[in-house]
Amino acid sequence: MKIKAAVLPATQQPFLLTEINLDTELRADEVLVKIVATGLCHTDLSIRDEQIPFEIPAILGHEGAGIVERIGSSVTKVKEGDHVVLVPASCGKCSYCKSGHPSYCSNFFLLNLGGTRGDGSCPYHDHEGKNVAGFFFGQSSFATYSLASENNLVKVPTDVPLEILGPLGCSLQTGSGTVLNVLRPQAGEGIVVSGVGPVGLAAIMAAKAAGCTTIIAVDVHENRLTLAKELGATHTINSRNTVISDEIVNNIYPGGVHYGIDTTGRNDVINQMVGSLRYMGKAAIVAIAPTPKLEIDYAVFMTGKSLQYVLEGDSVPDIFIPQLIELYKRGLFPFDKLIKFYNLEDINQAVEDSENGTTLKAVLRMPH
Numbered sequence: 101m102k103i104k105a106a107v108l109p110a111t112q113q114p115f116l117l118t119e120i121n122l123d124t125e126l127r128a129d130e131v132l133v134k135i136v137a138t139g140l141c142h143t144d145l146s147i148r149d150e151q152i153p154f155e156i157p158a159i160l161g162h163e164g165a166g167i168v169e170r171i172g173s174s175v176t177k178v179k180e181g182d183h184v185v186l187v188p189a190s191c192g193k194c195s196y197c198k199s200g201h202p203s204y205c206s207n208f209f210l211l212n213l214g215g216t217r218g219d220g221s222c223p224y225h226d227h228e229g230k231n232v233a234g235f236f237f238g239q240s241s242f243a244t245y246s247l248a249s250e251n252n253l254v255k256v257p258t259d260v261p262l263e264i265l266g267p268l269g270c271s272l273q274t275g276s277g278t279v280l281n282v283l284r285p286q287a288g289e290g291i292v293v294s295g296v297g298p299v300g301l302a303a304i305m306a307a308k309a310a311g312c313t314t315i316i317a318v319d320v321h322e323n324r325l326t327l328a329k330e331l332g333a334t335h336t337i338n339s340r341n342t343v344i345s346d347e348i349v350n351n352i353y354p355g356g357v358h359y360g361i362d363t364t365g366r367n368d369v370i371n372q373m374v375g376s377l378r379y380m381g382k383a384a385i386v387a388i389a390p391t392p393k394l395e396i397d398y399a400v401f402m403t404g405k406s407l408q409y410v411l412e413g414d415s416v417p418d419i420f421i422p423q424l425i426e427l428y429k430r431g432l433f434p435f436d437k438l439i440k441f442y443n444l445e446d447i448n449q450a451v452e453d454s455e456n457g458t459t460l461k462a463v464l465r466m467p468h
């Protein structure tokens with residue numbers, strides 16, 4: 101069938117809206133999804149900028165939400181017409197998947213960054229018949245239709261607007277999952293979040309939902325800090341002119357907070373974030389690092405602190421995404437406040453607005 105897709109034609113280039121031929125002869129476990137809307141995430145741009153290797157030309161997009169159009173012969177999890185959120189692909193068979201940690205699936209790179217099916221076949225072709233890489237995070241959802249598999253779809257309720265739900269599958273579960281699944285704060289505890297883009301703001305909302313009573317947002321953009329306050333931050337720090345750890349340990353929370361999350365990937369910020377923790381405090385980092393080498397002051401660990409890298413919020417999406425939707429329905433996870441909609445054809449505008457910070461979470465509506 102013919103689909104419309106925003107194709108990345110080459111690295112460092114803008115996206116190009118193109119017609120693509122998609123071979124829709126489904127494998128047994130495959131599902132054809134009519135995409136309604138897809139979030140734009142920083143990782144899409146990491147491919148464009150060659151920070152993560154991926155075959156190009158490619159259809160990117162990995163925060164898709166849509167409606168099941170057709171299912172393969174062995175699919176039982178979803179049926180035609182179901183509303184679904186697409187999540188990173190996982191094999192379901194390795195020890196990480198089996199033990200409830202599909203974000204660390206040992207087949208993650210093959211399934212999410214391989215550009216083809218596991219067997220090497222490619223169902224996406226341009227008008228000359230040349231292969232276009234797909235299956236980006238198991239979905240390549242910058243397109244009107246996506247070929248996914250049963251394993252990377254989460255069925256969602258139909259009484260919430262489907263077009264806002266895609267970002268739950270990556271950036272929003274990354275921030276909120278790191279709080280709720282990994283750090284697991286107790287009611288009454290304190291947390292600092294450095295970098296309050298979509299991932300950091302999701303962490304702020306989750307910390308509030310978990311009952312944290314001191315929630316400190318750190319950023320250099322005042323507009324983001326203002327939104328962080330609206331969404332649950334009790335304190336804000338503009339790190340352009342303040343040393344984060346000094347401000348927290350000396351003024352906001354004497355002795356330091358229990359938890360920290362960094363979404364910036366910056367060495368200086370991570371050092372200050374860890375320096376803001378109390379003895380035995382726990383910190384998580386989630387950014388795709390702009391700096392390849394992480395250097396931390398040895399002294400800050402000598403009080404029993406720990407630092408962990410967390411991928412995709414270490415969630416089991418089938419369990420976690422419905423939980424986030426329940427929180428949203430009750431007003432406890434108002435992530436729709438982050439979203440600005442664009443038409444797919446305006447994807448390059450969405451990229452520009454996201455990069456200059458005027459848009460927090462761009463969501464692309466598909467032309468159907």
Ligand SMILES: [Zn+2]
Nearest residue numbers: 191194197205
């Ligand atoms: Zn696995």
Ligand SMILES: [Zn+2]
Nearest residue numbers: 141143270271
């Ligand atoms: Zn992402």
